[in-house]
Amino acid sequence: MRRPSIGPVLIAAAGVLLLASAAFLALQNANSPELPATVAEIPRVSLADARAAYDAGQAVFIDVRDANAYAAAHIPGALSIPLAAIDSQPPQVDPSTWIITYCT
Secondary structure (H helix, E strand, O other): OOOOHHHHHHHHHOOOOOOHHHHHHHHHHHOOOOOOOOOOOOOOOOHHHHHHHHHHHEEEEOOOOOHHHHHOOOOOOEEEOOOOHOOOOOOOOOOOOEEEEEEO
């Protein structure tokens, strides 16, 4: 008597597992919050301009990385306000002050 081959069963099971994984990842991405687009009205600051503002004390630097990244290294004097908390914890600075945020 001949034993049934399990090869086709394994291939079918692998296919089902692959499809289930793809469906899970697609749903995971669909439920992720979308990042806001870059605001065109807010100009980017060059490194040279940021350095000049830092040296002259003309700007407040806000590090929007998480607390661990801030603790590892940051611009001396920079405020730590993680991006996730920026709406609930706005910086307490003079509104006329030049604020430069950074994340890298």
